[in-house]
Amino acid sequence: MAGRVVVTGVGVLSGVCTGGAAAIGPVLESGRSAVGRVTAFSTDGLASHLAAELPPGSLAMLVEPAEARRLSRVSQMTLAACRLAVRDADLADLGDAHLIVGTEFGDLRSAEEFAAGYLERGVGGLSPLAFPNTVMNTMAATTAIALGLRGPSITVNARRVAGELAVARGAAVIARGRATAVLAGGVDEVSPLMFATLARLGAISPRGGGEEACRPFDRAASGPVRGEGATFLVLESLEAALGRGARPLGEIRAAAWRNGVRATAIAPALEAAGLGPRDIGWIYGGASGDPAQDAAELASIRRAFGATAPPLTSLASVAGEHAGLGAFRVAAATWTARCGRLPGIASLREPLPAARALAASPGLHWVPAGPGLVHGVCGRGDNVALIVSSLGEAV
Amino acid sequence: MTRVVVTGLGAVSPFGAGVKAFWEGLASARCAIEPLTLIETEGFRARIAAVVPAAAVDGLPASRRRSRADRFGLAAAAEAVEDAGLSRAELARAALVVGAVGGGMLETEAWYWARTRGEGESDGRAALAAVLPCSHADVIGRRLGLGGPRETVVMACSSGAAALAMAADLIETGAAPCAVAGGVEAITRICYMGFNALKLLDPEPCRPFDRDRRGMSIGEGAAFLVLESHPHARARGARVYAELAGHAMTTDAYHVTAPHPEGVGMIAAMRGALDRAGLAPADVGYANAHGTATPQNDRVEALALARVFGEGRLLVSSNKSQIGHAMAAAGSLEAVATVLAMAQGVVPATVNLTTVDPEIPFDCVPGVPRAAPVDAAISNSFGFGGQNVTLAFTR
Numbered sequence: 001m002a003g004r005v006v007v008t009g010v011g012v013l014s015g016v017c018t019g020g021a022a023a024i025g026p027v028l029e030s031g032r033s034a035v036g037r038v039t040a041f042s043t044d045g046l047a048s049h050l051a052a053e054l055p056p057g058s059l060a061m062l063v064e065p066a067e068a069r070r071l072s073r074v075s076q077m078t079l080a081a082c083r084l085a086v087r088d089a090d091l092a093d094l095g096d097a098h099l100i101v102g103t104e105f106g107d108l109r110s111a112e113e114f115a116a117g118y119l120e121r122g123v124g125g126l127s128p129l130a131f132p133n134t135v136m137n138t139m140a141a142t143t144a145i146a147l148g149l150r151g152p153s154i155t156v157n158a159r160r161v162a163g164e165l166a167v168a169r170g171a172a173v174i175a176r177g178r179a180t181a182v183l184a185g186g187v188d189e190v191s192p193l194m195f196a197t198l199a200r201l202g203a204i205s206p207r208g209g210g211e212e213a214c215r216p217f218d219r220a221a222s223g224p225v226r227g228e229g230a231t232f233l234v235l236e237s238l239e240a241a242l243g244r245g246a247r248p249l250g251e252i253r254a255a256a257w258r259n260g261v262r263a264t265a266i267a268p269a270l271e272a273a274g275l276g277p278r279d280i281g282w283i284y285g286g287a288s289g290d291p292a293q294d295a296a297e298l299a300s301i302r303r304a305f306g307a308t309a310p311p312l313t314s315l316a317s318v319a320g321e322h323a324g325l326g327a328f329r330v331a332a333a334t335w336t337a338r339c340g341r342l343p344g345i346a347s348l349r350e351p352l353p354a355a356r357a358l359a360a361s362p363g364l365h366w367v368p369a370g371p372g373l374v375h376g377v378c379g380r381g382d383n384v385a386l387i388v389s390s391l392g393e394a395v
Numbered sequence: 396m397t398r399v400v401v402t403g404l405g406a407v408s409p410f411g412a413g414v415k416a417f418w419e420g421l422a423s424a425r426c427a428i429e430p431l432t433l434i435e436t437e438g439f440r441a442r443i444a445a446v447v448p449a450a451a452v453d454g455l456p457a458s459r460r461r462s463r464a465d466r467f468g469l470a471a472a473a474e475a476v477e478d479a480g481l482s483r484a485e486l487a488r489a490a491l492v493v494g495a496v497g498g499g500m501l502e503t504e505a506w507y508w509a510r511t512r513g514e515g516e517s518d519g520r521a522a523l524a525a526v527l528p529c530s531h532a533d534v535i536g537r538r539l540g541l542g543g544p545r546e547t548v549v550m551a552c553s554s555g556a557a558a559l560a561m562a563a564d565l566i567e568t569g570a571a572p573c574a575v576a577g578g579v580e581a582i583t584r585i586c587y588m589g590f591n592a593l594k595l596l597d598p599e600p601c602r603p604f605d606r607d608r609r610g611m612s613i614g615e616g617a618a619f620l621v622l623e624s625h626p627h628a629r630a631r632g633a634r635v636y637a638e639l640a641g642h643a644m645t646t647d648a649y650h651v652t653a654p655h656p657e658g659v660g661m662i663a664a665m666r667g668a669l670d671r672a673g674l675a676p677a678d679v680g681y682a683n684a685h686g687t688a689t690p691q692n693d694r695v696e697a698l699a700l701a702r703v704f705g706e707g708r709l710l711v712s713s714n715k716s717q718i719g720h721a722m723a724a725a726g727s728l729e730a731v732a733t734v735l736a737m738a739q740g741v742v743p744a745t746v747n748l749t750t751v752d753p754e755i756p757f758d759c760v761p762g763v764p765r766a767a768p769v770d771a772a773i774s775n776s777f778g779f780g781g782q783n784v785t786l787a788f789t790r
Contacts, residue, residue, distance in 0.1 A: 023626070099646070104527070110550055115504065118520060118588055119511045123438040131589030132651045132779050136528065136549040141780025144648045150660065151784065152644035154557065155549040157495070157529045165546065169561075197523055256717055259536045259545035285433070322550055380533045382545065 001097075004250035005174045006391065008241050009089025009234035010331040011185075012317040013062070014100035015052035015227055020088030021249050025335050028343040030365060033317050035214055036227050040190040048199035050212050051190045052227035052320030064273055072110045072141050074103075074189045078139035079146050081230035082183050086147070088236035089246060091181060092225070098179045099153040100170045102162030102186035102323045106155075109191040138186055140312040151179055158311035160286060160293065161257075162186050163231065163326020164384045168255035168292035170235045171386070179248070180240050185232030186323030186381045195226065205289060212319075215347045216287035217294055217315035217355035227320015231327035238391075250334025253371060253387040260381055261296070266373065268383035273371070280387070281368030282342045284329040287378035288312030288316040289347075297377045298354050312368060313360040326376055333374050333388035340369035348368040398640070399563045401788070402560075402633040403479025403490055404620030404731050405471040405577070405786065407615055409445035409718045412455060412470055413480070417728070418619075421743040422764055428600035428612045434584050435503075436497030441596035442479050445719035446582060460502045461534065461686035464500035467617035467724075468531040468579035476539055476575060476634045482539060485754050489542040489621075489751040490571035492562040495528035496553030497517045497586060497725040501647055502526075504584045519565045528723075543571035549723075551595050551778030552685075554578050555733035556726025556786055560642035562622050568612035572627040577727035586722060587613055592653065601688035601720075602747040603695070603713035604759045604774060611687040614719025618727035620734070637734045640674065640771070640789045643667025643742065647781025653691060654777060658699030664783035665773060672787040679787070681742050681772040682757075683733040686713025687720055696775065706756035710767060713759075726776035730786055733774045737790050740768050 010021040015034025017023040034052035043049045054077070059068065062080035071079065078101060086094065110133030117125035132138055140153040156165050170184030196205045203223065206212040210222030243247050254273035256265040270276060283301065287294040301309050315332060319325055330350025336342050342359035351359045371389035376382070406413065409427035423674040427445040447467065456473070457466040472491075481489065503520035509515030522529075529547040536545055543607065544565055548555040555578020562576030590596050590613060597610040630637055630706025645667065647660035655660065669676065680706070685696055700711060714732050721728055736742050741764050748761040771789045 003645070111500075114589065115507060115585060116511070118584075119508065123588075123591075126588050126592035128589075128592040131585075131592055133778060134585050134589060135551050137551050137780045137782065138651070140652050141646075141782070142550075144646045144781070145651070148648050148662070150646055150648050153550075153646040153780065154561070154644070157527060157547045157549050159527065159529060169546070172564075172568055174572070176564075187605075200518060201520055201523060229621075257544045257546075258542060259532075260487075260542040261537075263542050283718075383534050384593075 001173055003177055004169045004238035005235055005252040006238050006241050007233050007250050008236050008246045008248055009085045009336050010089060010176050011084030012231045012328060013058060013077055013081045014229035015054055016319050018058055020084055021331060024331050027170060028332055028335060031346040034319055035317060035345060038150050038205050045197055045198040047206060048212060050225050053190055054229055064360060065211050069164040072133045073123060074107050074187060075139045075142045077230040078187045081145045081232045082143050082147060085183060085232040085234050090162055091234055094147055094149055096151045096179060097149055097181040098151040098173055098185055099144055099149050100166040101138060101140040101155045101183040102163050102166030102326060103157060104188050104323050106161055107133045107138050109390055110134055112193045117265050121233050157383050159380060161326060161382045162379040164386060165326050166385055167233055167330050167383050168257050168386055171252040171255040174235050174237050175311055177272055182235040182243055183325035184235060188322035189231035190228040195224050204393045213347060214289045214317040216289045216316050216345055217351050217359040219350045219352055221289045223292050223319040224290050227322040229322060229324045231324040231331060233327055237355050242353050250337050250390050251389050251391050253389050255386045257384045263383050264300045264303055265383040265385035269387050273387040275371060279371055280310050280373050281370050282336060282372040283308050283312040284374045287314040288321045293379050296379045309358050311342060311360040311365055312358040313342055329374050330386060331389060336372055337388055337390040340367055342367045352381035398625040398638060399568045399622050400625050400628050400638045401620050401636040401734055402623045402628050402743055403475040405474030405478060406618040406658040406728060406731050407467045407471045408728060409447055409752060410618040411448060411451040415472060419718060421732055422741060424744050424746050424763055426746050428719050433582060434587060441591060441598045441613060444582060445612060462502050463523045464499055464579050464581035465525060465531055465780055466579060467532045469535055471537060471617040472535045472575050472619040475619040475621050482753050485573060487538045487542040488572055489541045490562055490565045490574035491532055491541040491545040492558040492574060492576040493532045493547045493560035494723045495531050495547055496549055496551060496554055497580055497583040498530055499525035500585060501516045502584040505520040508558060509681055515573055521752055536688060541575060541697055549568055550782045551780055553721055553776040553778035553782045553784040554723035556776035556784040557618060557644060559727060559730055559786055560644055563639050563642055566622060568626050573621060573714045575619055575621055578724040579617040580615050580722040580724040582613060595689050597727045600747050603686035603716050603745050604690040604693050604755045605748050606750045606752040608688045608690060610689050612719040614721040614767045616721045616728055618724055618731045620730060631637050636738055637790055639786060639787045641668040641672025641708050641787035643671060643785055649781050652779055654695045658695045659783055660700050660783040661696060661699035664785040668773060668785035672786060679711045679771045679773055680769040683729050683772060683774040684711050684713045685777045686774040694754050701756055709757055709758040710742050710761050712743055714743055716746045729774050733772050733788055735790060737769045740766060742767050754768040
């Protein structure tokens with residue numbers, strides 16, 4: 001019944017790289033990280049100072065000056081990454097494509113600016129033009145207008161898993177034959193209010209007086225480090241992609257998402273792909289260095305794979321925690337599926353006992369080029385699993 | 396094609412808690428739009444709204460420590476689940492799709508206002524932890540034990556209807572046998588100030604389709620529907636209110652706050668929903684309109700309705716004349732109204748309508764509900780960002 005879903009383009013705008021699918025491999029090979037001291041605003045008085053920010057000028061070549069004047073920064077990021085993805089896929093006609101934007105914080109900066117206008121100057125300080133940006137669908141709306149997308153444009157909001165959830169839903173749309181193409185991915189920015197709030201609430205590193213760093217699965221883990229950027233994928237049916245002469249980067253064999261603290265999406269995703277746990281050669285996990293969340297992910301993986309799970313990596317220390325990273329990991333998974341190499345966790349020094357046999361040490365690892373898993377979990381209940389493979393074995 | 400039926404309803408509205416209060420309010424032709432005292436309104440053009448009465452809020456089962464919106468959402472979802480009579484095992488497989496915009500912004504605003512004015516001592520921890528739109532799904536999913544796929548969709552004023560369309564998708568694709576889906580909104584300062592700044596609010600209770608209409612009135616509430624595959628409902632002997640026979644979502648890709656002047660996206664959504672339902676325009680007896688009472692929306696919506704259904708014949712009414720525009724909850728509250736209109740054979744009125752705009756070539760059911768057998772009806776929901784959703788229900 002279900003059609004085959006392929007990834008035909010990637011657009012990535014992140015602290016660590018900007019470009020199409022070709023920009024991803026070198027980053028994964030190099031073990032580079034964009035985590036550094038925040039430069040866009042002062043973090044004085046806060047316990048946290050690190051984030052993976054976009055380099056200044058990242059947007060300049062991708063957004064027209066008129067758009068830059070009109071659109072908020074996070075909307076510009078969305079539009080830029082979608083443009084890169086469409087270019088990467090060499091997709092000429094976007095007419096009825098669906099757009100699915102995953103985000104955790106949306107355009108919080110605009111909401112604050114809008115409210116501040118009132119608190120500083122009263123009713124006359126309210127900007128009617130800024131108001132629509134306070135709604136999280138503003139990124140999807142402005143991108144749809146700029147690209148002329150007339151299919152559904154959907155914004156999904158979730159903690160930690162919004163990007164992979166958007167890609168999972170996009171894959172389901174293609175599998176059902178509901179659209180010829182889907183642009184799906186995630187976006188978030190590091191804004192001053194969001195950063196300061198998370199720091200004050202102890203939601204980001206350093207928590208519990210530890211060293212400030214992003215260390216998934218490490219004894220020294222002290223909380224996540226935020227990142228920013230947007231990654232979007234172009235998804236098509238295999239038939240449509242081959243029909244227009246596109247070269248698929250990889251296949252999404254199945255996607256599942258579930259709710260519940262002890263729920264797992266891995267088993268239903270494997271079942272939908274017609275695969276067993278032993279067929280999975282590697283895992284891109286959602287671990288971010290948040291001890292409780294990472295433990296929840298390890299437990300999910302143990303339940304699905306038993307004692308001998310495949311090597312597990314995390315890209316959180318590469319580009320920081322943001323909804324774009326979910327789609328970035330799917331793009332990275334297509335690279336691993338093609339070339340059989342998995343980047344280890346560059347920041348890993350002393351793995352947690354529970355992670356010792358699983359967590360991939362720093363450096364590149366040879367792994368089976370067969371199917372792998374992209375996993376996302378949020379301790380409050382969201383679980384997402386995507387099975388990604390290269391096309392070679394299946395064509 | 397899996398048929399999707401409605402087997403449970405739940406609502407919290409400006410008429411009070413519960414579906415019964417909601418329907419009695421609609422059937423009595425009352426208008427719940429009153430002076431707004433929940434937030435400061437000095438200096439604004441419109442100082443009225445339709446809010447859930449304090450006595451009803453106090454009586455909601457959820458803890459008072461939760462955000463107003465979470466309490467609305469939990470009460471409405473719990474009512475729908477109980478109405479449908481789903482067992483724990485069935486709930487463990489049920490999907491949850493929540494349409495949301497404001498999240499816990501009302502409480503977060505209170506913290507931010509106090510902080511900015513130097514009045515607050517609180518670190519805002521509780522408010523900030525529940526500020527994201529996806530917070531409702533955390534609470535509802537956990538409390539009701541919903542273990543299937545879960546999503547929070549943010550599509551501005553069409554969010555509640557979009558949640559129903561996306562839940563139907565999950566059932567049609569076999570991702571879940573049943574779903575709890577709907578929208579949640581508590582009034583927020585940002586929303587109230589924003590629509591005021593855009594001069595889209597009528598200082599008097601809104602008058603959809605009236606020649607002298609001057610804008611909308613803001614509302615709030617929550618509504619959830621239990622959707623179920625027909626075989627699943629039949630196997631457990633569930634009572635079926637109606638079938639969600641079709642649904643479609645489109646994007647104008649035209650303007651962030653204004654609909655396409657020819658209603659191109661609205662027409663595509665209505666036609667898409669009818670196609671999917673296998674309905675001819677002549678089969679449909681009632682359109683539950685988006686009907687915000689802004690000069691532009693009502694004119695363009697009527698144009699689109701006329702293009703799809705022809706002038707005359709179709710009954711068209713707007714619940715917003717009675718309960719205001721409940722933002723993310725509007726689409727699901729109006730879906731409940733549409734389903735009940737068919738079940739009861741009574742079409743809710745458009746109140747406050749004295750002189751029908753000559754540009755609205757329909758019977759808008761002015762003032763008094765109409766006894767009329769309706770076998771098929773549509774409900775329209777549109778939103779900022781040119782988001783159009785149409786749901787088609789059949790008896």
